[in-house]
Amino acid sequence: QSALTQPPSVSGSPGQSVTISCTGTSSDVGSYNRVSWYQQPPGTAPKLLIYEVTNRPSGVPDRFSGSKSGNTASLTISGLQAEDEADYYCSSYSSSSTHYVFGTGTKVTVL
Amino acid sequence: EVQLVESGGALVQPGGSLRLSCAASGFTFSSYWMRWVRQAPGKGLEWVANIKQDGSEKYYVDSVKGRCTISRDNAKNSLYLQMNSLTVEDTAVYYCAREGYSYASDYWGQGTLVTVSS
Numbered sequence: 001q002s003a004l005t006q007p008p009s010v011s012g013s014p015g016q017s018v019t020i021s022c023t024g025t026s027s028d029v030g031s032y033n034r035v036s037w038y039q040q041p042p043g044t045a046p047k048l049l050i051y052e053v054t055n056r057p058s059g060v061p062d063r064f065s066g067s068k069s070g071n072t073a074s075l076t077i078s079g080l081q082a083e084d085e086a087d088y089y090c091s092s093y094s095s096s097s098t099h100y101v102f103g104t105g106t107k108v109t110v111l
Numbered sequence: 112e113v114q115l116v117e118s119g120g121a122l123v124q125p126g127g128s129l130r131l132s133c134a135a136s137g138f139t140f141s142s143y144w145m146r147w148v149r150q151a152p153g154k155g156l157e158w159v160a161n162i163k164q165d166g167s168e169k170y171y172v173d174s175v176k177g178r179c180t181i182s183r184d185n186a187k188n189s190l191y192l193q194m195n196s197l198t199v200e201d202t203a204v205y206y207c208a209r210e211g212y213s214y215a216s217d218y219w220g221q222g223t224l225v226t227v228s229s
Contacts, residue, residue: 003155003157033213034213034214034215036213036214036215036216038156038216040156045206045219045220045221045222046148046156046206046216046219047219048211048215048216048217048218051211051212051213051215051217052212052213052215057217087155089155089156091156091158091214091215091216092214093214097173098172098173099158099161099170100146100158100161100170100214101158102148102155102156102157102158103155104155105155105156
C-alpha cells in the first residue's frame with residue numbers, strides 16, 4: 001500500500017505563495033474527489049484544512065486553497081505567514097485494497 | 112463542542128497486546144464512520160483502520176490485518192482498537208478521528224502513545 005507522493009519540503013518568504021503537490025494514481029486521486037489536506041504544527045494533532053479537493057471547513061482562512069488535475073492534487077498557501085510553518089499531509093479514498101491513504105508529508109518553512 | 116479523547120497507550124513488549132480507547136462527545140457518535148490513524152516518531156501519518164456507523168464494515172491497512180481489530184460501542188460513545196502480536200514497527204502515536212464529509216477526518220483526538228520495546 002503506497003502512500004501518495006508529496007515533496008519533502010517547500011519554503012517561502014512571508015507574503016509569498018507556495019504550492020504543495022500530492023501525486024497518486026487512477027485508483028485514488030485520479031478517480032475520486034475525496035481528497036483532503038491537513039496541517040500539523042509540531043507536537044500537535046493534525047487539523048483539517050481542505051476536504052473534497054477544494055472545500056474549506058468553517059474557520060480555515062481563504063489563504064488555503066485546493067485543486068486537482070489528473071492524478072495530482074495541490075494545496076496552495078497564499079500570503080504565507082509565520083504561523084503556517086507546519087507539516088502538511090494530503091489524503092484520499094482509494095478503490096484498491098488500501099481503502100484510504102495519506103501522503104508522505106511536506107514540511108513548510110517560512111523564511 | 113466535538114471532543115475525542117484517546118487512552119490506553121503504554122510501553123509493551125514485542126509480542127504483547129494492547130487495547131486503545133477513544134471517548135467521543137459533542138456529536139451523535141452513532142451517525143459517523145470513525146477511524147484510527149497512527150504516526151511513528153518523526154514519521155508521517157498512516158491510516159490504520161475504519162469502522163462504519165453500526166460496525167458492520169471494517170477496513171484495515173495491510174500491516175495490521177489479522178493482528179488488530181477496530182470496534183465501537185455506540186451506547187458508550189466509544190471507539191476501540193485491539194492490537195495483538197505487537198512489533199517495534201507499531202510504535203507510534205495513535206489518533207482517533209471522525210470521518211466527516213467525503214472521507215475527510217474532520218475532528219481528531221490528541222493521540223495516545225504506544226511504545227513497543229523490550
